Amino acid sequence: MVKIHERKFVSVDPDKCVGCQVCEYICAWTKEKAFNPLKSRIRVVRLNPLVNVSLTCRRCEDPPCVAACPRDALKQSEEDGTILVDEDKCNGCGWCIEACDYGAIMLHPDRKVVFVCDLCKDKPDGPQCVKWCPEEALDVVTPDVLAQKSRISATKKLLVEAMKVTPTS
Amino acid sequence: MKRRVLYRYLNILKEDPTESNEMEENTLYGYAGRILYVDLTTGKTYTEPLNEDYAKKYIGGIGLGMRLWLDNSKPGVDPFSPENPLVLTTGPTSGTIWPTGGNGHVFVAKSPQTFGISESKSHGSFGAELKRAGYDAVIFKGKAEKPVYVWIDDDSVQILDASHLWGKSPQETEDIIKEELGDFYVRVAAIGPAGEKLVRIACIINEKSRAAGRTGLGAVMGSKNLKAIAVRGTRDVGVAKPDEFLEFVKEFHERMKGPATKKYRTLGTPENVLVHNALHCMPTRNYNNAHFEGAEKVSGELLNERYVAKIIGCSSCAMRCEHVCVVREGPYKGAMARVEYEPLWAMGPYCGVDRLDAIIKGSEICNYYGIDSISAGVIVGFAMDCYENGILTQKEMDGIEAKFGNHEALVKLLEKIGKREGIGDILAEGVKIAAEKIGKGAEKLAQHIKGVEVTGYDIRCLKTAALGFAVSFRGADHNRHGAYALDIKGKYNRLTYEKGRAKAVKDLEDIYTIIDSLIICKFSRGTYYKEIEDLAKVYSLVTGIETTPDEMRRKGERINNLARVINVREGLGRKDDTLPYKVMNYPVPDEGPSKGAYVKQEELNLMLDDYYEVRGWTRDGVPTPEKLKELGMEDMIPIVEAKIKKA
Numbered sequence: 001m002v003k004i005h006e007r008k009f010v011s012v013d014p015d016k017c018v019g020c021q022v023c024e025y026i027c028a029w030t031k032e033k034a035f036n037p038l039k040s041r042i043r044v045v046r047l048n049p050l051v052n053v054s055l056t057c058r059r060c061e062d063p064p065c066v067a068a069c070p071r072d073a074l075k076q077s078e079e080d081g082t083i084l085v086d087e088d089k090c091n092g093c094g095w096c097i098e099a100c101d102y103g104a105i106m107l108h109p110d111r112k113v114v115f116v117c118d119l120c121k122d123k124p125d126g127p128q129c130v131k132w133c134p135e136e137a138l139d140v141v142t143p144d145v146l147a148q149k150s151r152i153s154a155t156k157k158l159l160v161e162a163m164k165v166t167p168t169s
Numbered sequence: 170m171k172r173r174v175l176y177r178y179l180n181i182l183k184e185d186p187t188e189s190n191e192m193e194e195n196t197l198y199g200y201a202g203r204i205l206y207v208d209l210t211t212g213k214t215y216t217e218p219l220n221e222d223y224a225k226k227y228i229g230g231i232g233l234g235m236r237l238w239l240d241n242s243k244p245g246v247d248p249f250s251p252e253n254p255l256v257l258t259t260g261p262t263s264g265t266i267w268p269t270g271g272n273g274h275v276f277v278a279k280s281p282q283t284f285g286i287s288e289s290k291s292h293g294s295f296g297a298e299l300k301r302a303g304y305d306a307v308i309f310k311g312k313a314e315k316p317v318y319v320w321i322d323d324d325s326v327q328i329l330d331a332s333h334l335w336g337k338s339p340q341e342t343e344d345i346i347k348e349e350l351g352d353f354y355v356r357v358a359a360i361g362p363a364g365e366k367l368v369r370i371a372c373i374i375n376e377k378s379r380a381a382g383r384t385g386l387g388a389v390m391g392s393k394n395l396k397a398i399a400v401r402g403t404r405d406v407g408v409a410k411p412d413e414f415l416e417f418v419k420e421f422h423e424r425m426k427g428p429a430t431k432k433y434r435t436l437g438t439p440e441n442v443l444v445h446n447a448l449h450c451m452p453t454r455n456y457n458n459a460h461f462e463g464a465e466k467v468s469g470e471l472l473n474e475r476y477v478a479k480i481i482g483c484s485s486c487a488m489r490c491e492h493v494c495v496v497r498e499g500p501y502k503g504a505m506a507r508v509e510y511e512p513l514w515a516m517g518p519y520c521g522v523d524r525l526d527a528i529i530k531g532s533e534i535c536n537y538y539g540i541d542s543i544s545a546g547v548i549v550g551f552a553m554d555c556y557e558n559g560i561l562t563q564k565e566m567d568g569i570e571a572k573f574g575n576h577e578a579l580v581k582l583l584e585k586i587g588k589r590e591g592i593g594d595i596l597a598e599g600v601k602i603a604a605e606k607i608g609k610g611a612e613k614l615a616q617h618i619k620g621v622e623v624t625g626y627d628i629r630c631l632k633t634a635a636l637g638f639a640v641s642f643r644g645a646d647h648n649r650h651g652a653y654a655l656d657i658k659g660k661y662n663r664l665t666y667e668k669g670r671a672k673a674v675k676d677l678e679d680i681y682t683i684i685d686s687l688i689i690c691k692f693s694r695g696t697y698y699k700e701i702e703d704l705a706k707v708y709s710l711v712t713g714i715e716t717t718p719d720e721m722r723r724k725g726e727r728i729n730n731l732a733r734v735i736n737v738r739e740g741l742g743r744k745d746d747t748l749p750y751k752v753m754n755y756p757v758p759d760e761g762p763s764k765g766a767y768v769k770q771e772e773l774n775l776m777l778d779d780y781y782e783v784r785g786w787t788r789d790g791v792p793t794p795e796k797l798k799e800l801g802m803e804d805m806i807p808i809v810e811a812k813i814k815k816a
Contacts, residue, residue: 049507
């Protein structure tokens with residue numbers, strides 16, 4: 001079983017994400033040799049101009065997608081936590097999609113089976129979305145690193161607030 | 170005419186049985202290979218293969234759009250007639266990861282402002298979606314009996330009832346359509362109440378805040394009872410040389426982190442406020458001044474410090490520029506809009522208004538009603554000038570005290586224009602027609618070229634730009650040439666004009682038509698270090714059509730000639746290549762670097778003679794048959810011959 005502290009996944013900094021979809025394009029290209037965001041394992045959501053995030057698989061401990069699959073088509077790699085899809089067993093029923101809190105596991109538009117981020121395991125330089133993100137908004141993190149980053153950015157905000165002279169208008 | 174087929178998508182190939190034998194050797198990347206026709210009168214929709222000759226000659230975007238408009242229209246058509254087709258196009262880079270290029274789309278039609286050919290572009294994600302749905306162009310013909318919207322879902326095209334959307338803003342329309350189609354990722358381009366009411370400055374807004382803004386094409390859409398276009402595309406988009414292409418993309422990602430885009434990534438275009446003001450080339454209070462004493466209060470610096478909440482980007486962009494501003498307190502609390510220099514200038518200095526919160530509110534109102542925020546601001550400035558000169562009384566202004574600098578008047582007048590309410594009904598015609606209706610000398614206060622309101626460059630003291638503005642085929646516009654940069658950066662003496670400068674304007678125009686036909690973002694133009702050479706390379710890598718820089722330049726020139734030929738057909742000529750009254754009759758009064766500057770008639774004559782000569786056009790500004798032959802546009806010779814003979 002992958003140790004929870006070593007579990008890595010791609011995380012987005014919502015303050016930096018601008019919703020440009022470069023991650024979607026490069027993911028679909030890397031995995032499918034097509035420019036088609038529908039084939040991307042990472043997806044951008046812009047609910048409002050001010051709120052942009054890209055979401056992908058977080059490789060949960062006891063992943064609900066695996067638990068939800070009625071055909072045992074999904075399992076989690078013990079080595080690194082990747083969700084592995086047995087495409088012969090998957091019939092695209094969508095129980096895993098319903099189980100995932102992040103919309104990170106999706107039905108493939110052509111192959112009619114589910115697909116999910118594998119952190120570009122075939123790429124020596126790691127996830128291509130992270131490499132290509134123009135805003136450096138994406139990062140491969142462990143939960144510990146993520147917590148650290150959050151602590152630092154929260155403290156930084158306090159620092160900025162402390163230094164700021166309140167504008168009057 | 171022989172139509173050769175250039176299918177990119179194999180699944181389309183199966184569905185369309187026409188001309189199957191030529192496909193293999195004619196695979197052309199970067200194009201979907203199909204044109205969709207939507208006849209709103211009959212409710213029929215059908216596709217035709219893209220004409221390969223057109224694709225090669227006119228690239229896509231505005232070039233292809235104008236060529237298709239020409240084929241589908243008759244001379245002298247009224248802009249609001251069902252016979253004025255509205256053409257929507259994508260470009261070869263749309264749908265790819267090309268930085269800023271992946272996301273654009275263009276609308277083309279005869280403009281209700283210029284009565285000539287016009288185009289208006291927008292970015293976001295809509296264009297990419299349309300390309301993935303498998304169309305290089307969509308041609309909306311006729312007029313629907315009642316309000317409709319068109320739902321393009323890959324191959325399925327439906328004309329759906331929009332009576333419940335009539336009267337709604339583009340933003341509300343988008344939400345309702347997404348809800349009823351049950352798909353969050355549907356992309357929507359819609360008109361607001363202004364487009365429905367044929368406000369001549371109505372725009373077409375996609376993704377809530379992005380506008381195909383200028384020249385009133387939203388009113389053309391409204392004249393067709395077409396409320397919105399919703400698109401969902403699921404196909405792959407490929408390019409001819411993917412490995413080299415991606416290398417080039419990566420290089421441009423790096424370039425976009427560099428100095429060429431710094432302005433857009435940091436302060437944004439509002440940086441211009443203090444720059445233009447220092448040079449005394451910022452039209453202020455409807456061209457009564459070229460310098461605004463309140464500039465510090467509406468500067469890009471202050472905007473960023475107080476109001477910019479987030480900078481976001483379009484699909485596939487690696488630079489992002491969209492400064493989303495939020496008003497957090499005061500009378501306009503809660504207003505949110507993207508702000509760029511031009512609308513800021515139009516609703517700010519041009520109206521004498523020195524409050525950023527009012528300008529943000531004004532932008533929000535423009536987005537809500539779906540009007541071009543540049544023209545809207547200029548119209549309000551014009552109305553204020555009329556008021557101050559006693560041409561319009563407070564009573565005629567519906568009780569509004571429309572003095573320069575009154576931000577409340579600005580907000581009220583924008584609303585009235587959007588609704589065509591009271592005085593707004595006249596102002597909604599744009600300054601040219603409004604002035605004709607108002608009379609009493611209002612014409613002298615109407616600052617427009619070919620019926621389109623001026624933009625934020627005082628062309629009394631930017632004389633290279635003045636030529637670019639005068640000859641722009643879609644009316645007063647900085648975006649057809651960008652010649653202001655030559656003046657502002659000091660390449661030429663901006664206060665004088667001498668023969669020979671037209672060459673520089675022509676070269677810029679030819680680059681700009683290429684940019685708008687590939688549909689890449691003009692904010693990224695500085696990253697094309699080798700200009701035409703880089704543009705030709707992108708085009709070659711995407712389409713697989715090996716194109717030299719010279720050939721690319723010819724495409725740019727051809728597209729400008731095409732626009733001119735259409736305008737000649739529609740009756741425009743030298744008389745329309747002119748400058749606003751104040752630019753030619755009212756010297757800059759402000760003490761400072763531009764004092765006394767204006768453009769004399771002789772100077773304008775010199776500019777036009779110089780320009781037409783460089784273009785290879787007649788002294789009346791008509792492209793000669795020889796020029797058209799040289800550019801491979803023989804099919805258009807009869808149009809110009811008729812005009813030349815008449816003259």
